Amino acid sequence: MIRCEELVKIYKTADLEVVALQGLDMQVNDGELMAIIGNSGSGKSTLLNMLGGLDKPSAGKLFVDGKDLLSFGEKELVNYKRETVGFVWQNNARNLIPYLTALENVELPVLLKGRRCRARAIELLEAVGLGHRFKNKLSELSGGEQQRVAIAIALANEPRLLLADEPTGSLDTKTSDQVLDLFRTLNQTMGITIVIVTHDPLLARKVDRVVQIRDGKTSAEMIRRESYADELARLDAEDAMSGQQESHIEYAVLDKAGRLQIPAGYLDADGFKDSNKVRVEMEEGRIILYPQEMMP
Ligand SMILES: Nc1ncnc2c1ncn2[C@@H]1O[C@H](COP(=O)(O)OP(=O)(O)OP(=O)(O)O)[C@@H](O)[C@H]1O
Numbered sequence: 001m002i003r004c005e006e007l008v009k010i011y012k013t014a015d016l017e018v019v020a021l022q023g024l025d026m027q028v029n030d031g032e033l034m035a036i037i038g039n040s041g042s043g044k045s046t047l048l049n050m051l052g053g054l055d056k057p058s059a060g061k062l063f064v065d066g067k068d069l070l071s072f073g074e075k076e077l078v079n080y081k082r083e084t085v086g087f088v089w090q091n092n093a094r095n096l097i098p099y100l101t102a103l104e105n106v107e108l109p110v111l112l113k114g115r116r117c118r119a120r121a122i123e124l125l126e127a128v129g130l131g132h133r134f135k136n137k138l139s140e141l142s143g144g145e146q147q148r149v150a151i152a153i154a155l156a157n158e159p160r161l162l163l164a165d166e167p168t169g170s171l172d173t174k175t176s177d178q179v180l181d182l183f184r185t186l187n188q189t190m191g192i193t194i195v196i197v198t199h200d201p202l203l204a205r206k207v208d209r210v211v212q213i214r215d216g217k218t219s220a221e222m223i224r225r226e227s228y229a230d231e232l233a234r235l236d237a238e239d240a241m242s243g244q245q246e247s248h249i250e251y252a253v254l255d256k257a258g259r260l261q262i263p264a265g266y267l268d269a270d271g272f273k274d275s276n277k278v279r280v281e282m283e284e285g286r287i288i289l290y291p292q293e294m295m296p
Pocket residue numbers: 011012013018019020038039040041042043044045046047
């Protein structure tokens with residue numbers, strides 16, 4: 001569904017240039033539900049904006065659903081945003097119109113698509129579990145319910161790809177869990193590919209694959225040992241003790257040129273701190289890094 005190769009984004013402002021993405025590689029399969037994590041400023045929103053066609057990469061390759069986004073003209077970009085992607089933001093002021101009801105909010109994008117709208121809008125609100133609240137104004141709904149309205153809107157154009165930037169950022173843990181459950185249900189029932197950007201490692205742990213971005217590059221991938229559904233079933237069967245076990249295996253990401261980011265902290269060890277050179281040796285099928293030998 002998504003293929004980014006050596007993706008670069010440079011923001012130019014009056015007096016400086018910020019390199020927000022510096023050669024990022026990432027692939028997402030059709031039908032996947034995955035998360036992107038990373039520190040503030042690491043380039044997560046920048047990446048999501050490129051994927052959503054809201055901004056253009058400076059260099060690299062970007063394919064979504066088989067389409068080459070870098071080759072798009074204005075018209076193709078509008079069609080892409082209208083037909084292929086849906087977007088959910090953390091701050092639902094960007095998604096919603098406060099003085100309209102839930103139903104009117106969802107009707108609007110359906111209307112723009114030119115479909116018979118009321119029935120479809122009700123269908124979408126039912127899909128996000130809000131069938132009973134559609135007459136309420138936004139101000140009469142809780143934060144989690146408002147976010148579900150936002151998700152219904154993002155689904156209005158029947159996108160193949162749903163992008164969510166910190167969708168649970170302003171929700172408490174319990175409500176975040178419910179929103180994540182909703183994403184999981186939509187992913188399973190509609191087969192829609194979902195990419196969630198989050199700060200929250202606990203939330204990220206509940207999806208099967210997590211990609212970590214550091215300084216505008218993918219640095220690691222965490223892949224589940226067993227699917228989340230299987231784990232829940234197992235935990236139900238056993239008692240809570242085994243919940244302590246780490247659920248994901250962490251991999252560092254090796255790029256095509258053979259570069260790799262060593263996980264933060266590893267290089268604090270003695271011998272690695274004092275030099276920017278390491279000796280790389282192949283021993284019995286393993287690649288081993290040794291600190292540079294210091295001259296006596
Ligand atoms: N429009 C812009 N103009 C100039 N610089 C920008 C712009 N948008 C983002 N940046 C810079 O690009 C870098 C990446 O920003 P980005 O918003 O992608 O980070 P992020 O990972 O989403 O962070 P957060 O977790 O805080 O949302 C930052 O250094 C940021 O200051």
